[in-house]
Amino acid sequence: MADKAEKIAAARKKLKQYQSKQKQDSVPRGSEPSSARETPVPAQSSSSSSCINEDIQNQNHLPASSGPSSYGGPAVASYFNNGSGHGVADFFAMEPQVARPDVPQMEASVHSINRISDGIGQLIANASADLGPQNTILELESEKAELARTLNAQKLENDELRLRLRNNQSTVEELRNEIDKLRVENSTKVTSELGPIQEQLQMQTQAVGVMVGEKAELMGTVGKLQSLVKERANENDELQNRLKASRATVQKLEKEIESMKQSGSRFESLERTIGVQLNEFQEEANKFRKLYEDLQEDLGEHKQKLLVRNQEFQTVQKELEQTRSDLSLAKLRIEQLSSDDDLDFNAKIEALTQQNLIKAQQIKDLQEIIKQIGAERDQSNQQYQNYVLHLNKEVTNLADKIRELTEENNDLSSREGDLVRHVGELERQMQQQLSKEKKYAAQQQEDKPVEAGDRQALEAEVKLLKEKVATMEVERAEYMKQNETVELLKRGYEDGLKARDEQIASLQLTVERLQQDKPDVARLMAEIDSGKVGASRAVAQNMELKAQLEEMQKAFVQISNDKLELTEKLQTELHLGKEMKSTYGQLETELHSIREKLHYKDEEMIRLAHENTELNKQLLQQNQEIDRLRYYESRASDGNVLQLELQRAQQQLEQMQRSDHGENGCDGHGHDTHDQHHHHDQTDLHREIDVLQQEKAE
Structure with missing residues (x-):
């Protein structure tokens, strides 16, 4: 080179x-x-x-x-x-x-x-x-x-x-x-x-x-990792949506539990009021028993008095008949003795008048006694009517209470149905969540076999939740059976109330008849007999009422027991709800930890991607620097040579300009053209040098 x-x-x-x-x-x-x-x-x-x-x-x-x-x-x-x-x-x-x-x-x-x-x-x-x-x-x-x-x-x-x-x-x-x-x-x-x-x-x-x-391999791995990250993000979104739905269901269950608590408190207050009313009814029943016994004693006394008075009346009637017969005999004797002396006759008349006055006084006394007996009979009838009205009021109150209880039972049954539906929905959600968790667990096993302990813990929690759901279903079945028994008792109570209504109607008819009847002396015996029959019927009805009251008390005891059981179930449900809350809290913490792990993994993936890109950039930069170094090694000597040539060319240009200034005026125009030519050569050299400098800078 x-x-x-x-x-x-x-x-x-x-x-x-x-x-x-x-x-x-x-x-x-x-x-x-x-x-x-x-x-x-x-x-x-x-x-x-x-x-x-x-x-x-x-x-x-x-x-x-x-x-x-x-x-x-x-x-x-x-x-x-x-x-x-x-x-x-x-x-x-x-x-x-x-x-x-x-x-x-x-x-x-x-x-x-x-x-x-x-x-x-x-x-x-x-x-x-x-x-x-x-x-x-x-x-x-x-x-x-x-x-x-x-x-x-x-x-x-x-x-x-x-x-x-x-x-x-x-x-x-x-x-x-x-x-x-x-x-x-x-x-x-x-x-x-x-x-x-x-x-x-x-x-x-x-x-x-x-x-x-x-x-290309790294880009493929990066694409796979990005797809995995997107899948994990979608799974996280689905889990968040499920958590939101589960939180909403938990909030609904909490609201229902609060409503059940309120209804339980209402039931407790109703039980207390019913207990107080039962005590009052028992006291009133005892009072009525005492009054009934007193009335029976009074009736016995009055019956005895009536018997005595009847006997006295019969004796008086016999005496009247005898007196009439005596009067007739006396008249006959008077007629016979008209011929007798007037003194004896006057004495006899005075005696007879005195006897008549005595008999009239006795009749007045008997009439007063009859009036007293009629007043006592009216009082007894009024007391009996008041007693019947009081019993009617009690029966209506009991009917209203029974209706309220039936409505509450219906509300409870509807709430039970809602709870059953919610439990079914929760089971479905749990099954869906289990299926998705299984899929997620399979994916995690493929990706990371390290999280097996967490999956086992989640599966154990899911099993516990399934067991709790099964217990809830058993309790629901028991509660349905108890509702059926309560409905049967309610039907029995309704039948008893109907019978009582019929008896009360018959008693009212008898009372109306008694009110319509006049207190004639001739009908007193028949009325007394009917009173005896009514009293016997009243006694029988009182016995039936006592039996019905005992049945009602037993029913109230059963209802109270059922309510206690319901309260216990509510407490168990509240406890289960708290456990569910705790489990949901644990699940939320686990999901939060999983999110943090995924976030760290995402950050690591992003960091690895950045490192990959940076490494690629560094490799490209190193390759470019290597190419540039090789190119500069070949061009370094050229740049120095060109700089020396530039300096020489500039010196030559200066010499040429000096020599051009020394020439004559006749060659002026030629000098201008020569300067233009030298300027053109100089621009070419400068261009070449600029190109070399640009290549060197690159």
């Missing part, structure tokens, strides 16, 4: 030396070939133009070279401006194109001179027609002198151009020979040096292919 760079630098030095020689040759001789194109030519005669045309045609037969930048400069600029850079072999394979002689410039100058001569001829013809002969002769002489000057100047320029052409042709032949030699040498050296370079390129291409394959 170093030999190649040295050869390239030597070739460039030779090219630059040739260009500087051409520039130094062009400075003292006045002007470039392009000056002939730009110099203003005055008008001349037709005779002198013909001579000039002959000289120029003779000059056109000679080969002419281009400016100093005709060889070397464009080739080097095209090499350094080409972004692809076909290599050293392509640079040395390029043939140096020798510039053709500047024939079009000479033809243009000849054509311009012909035009000037034609214009001068026309002007002369016009002037001869318009002006006098004297003016035309003077003008023609002056123009002739000017044309002679221009002809001499152009002859000198043509001589200089011929000398330059000869020198350029000799230098071009020398350069051709040198380029042929260099071409042969470079072709041999390039063929000898391209072998190991091609081997190195093949090795590098193989390494690049291996790196590309590894990169």
Whole structure:
């Protein structure tokens, strides 16, 4: 590589030396070939133009070279401006194109001179027609002198151009020979040096292919990991949704448990009120029993009194009959004894009147006694009616309580149905969660066999939850059986209430009949008999009521026991709910830990992806730096050489400018064209240097 760079630098030095020689040759001789194109030519005669045309045609037969930048400069600029850079072999394979002689410039100058001569001829013809002969002769002489000057100047320029052409042709032949030699040498050296370079390129291409394959494998693994991360994220979202649903169900269950607690507290308050009312009813029943016993005793006493009074009434009736018979006998005797003495008769009449007064007093007493008995009977009837009304009120209250209990039982049954549905939904959710957890566990076993302990713990928790659900189902079945027994008791109570209603209706009818009946003395016995029958019926009904009250008490005891069992079940359900909450809390903590693990894994994946990308970037940067270092190794010596050439070229330009300032005013225009040509060469050099500096910076 170093030999190649040295050869390239030597070739460039030779090219630059040739260009500087051409520039130094062009400075003292006045002007470039392009000056002939730009110099203003005055008008001349037709005779002198013909001579000039002959000289120029003779000059056109000679080969002419281009400016100093005709060889070397464009080739080097095209090499350094080409972004692809076909290599050293392509640079040395390029043939140096020798510039053709500047024939079009000479033809243009000849054509311009012909035009000037034609214009001068026309002007002369016009002037001869318009002006006098004297003016035309003077003008023609002056123009002739000017044309002679221009002809001499152009002859000198043509001589200089011929000398330059000869020198350029000799230098071009020398350069051709040198380029042929260099071409042969470079072709041999390039063929000898391209072998190991091609081997190195093949090795590098193989390494690049291996790196590309590894990169493809890494990209595939990264894609798989990204898909796994997406699946894990979707699974996490599903688990979060399940957790939200389970939390919602837990909140619903908590609300239902709170409502059950409230209903339990209501049941307890109802039990307390029912107990208080039962105690009150028992006290009232005892009072009614005492009143009934007192009434029975009063009735017995009244019955005895009525019997006595009946006997007395019968005796009084017998006495009345006897008195009537006695009166009739007395009347007969009075009639018989009318003939007797008046004194005896008056005495007997007084005695009889006294007896009549006594009997009337006895009748009044008996009537008062009958009135008292009727009042007592009315009081007893009112008391009995009040008792019946009180019993009706109690029965209605019991019916209302039974209805409330039935409604509460219906509410409890509906709540049980809701709870059963919720339990079924929870079972379904648990089954779905178990199936998904099994799938998730299978995936985790494929990915990570380390989390087997956590899965076993989750499976144990799921088994516990299944057992709890089974216990809940058993308790639900027991609760349904208890509800059925309560419904049977309720039906029995309803039948008893119907019988009681019928008995109360019959009693009300009897009471109405008793109220409609008048307290006639003749019907007292029948009423007393009916009262006895009603009393016996009332006693039987009271016995039935006592039995029913005992049954009701037993039913209330059963209901209280059922309520206690329900409260115990509620407590167990609350305990289960707390356990479920604790299990859900544990599951949430486990899910949080799993999320954290997944988050750490995601961060690790992202970090690995960034590291992978950074490694790829570093590999690319290293490869680029290696290529750049190799390129800079080959170009470092070229940059130094070009800087030295720049300095030399600048020095030469300064010398040329100084020499140009020292020349005469007649060569001013040629000096301007020469400066333009040097400026063009300088811009080409600057461009080449800028291109090399850009390549070096890259």
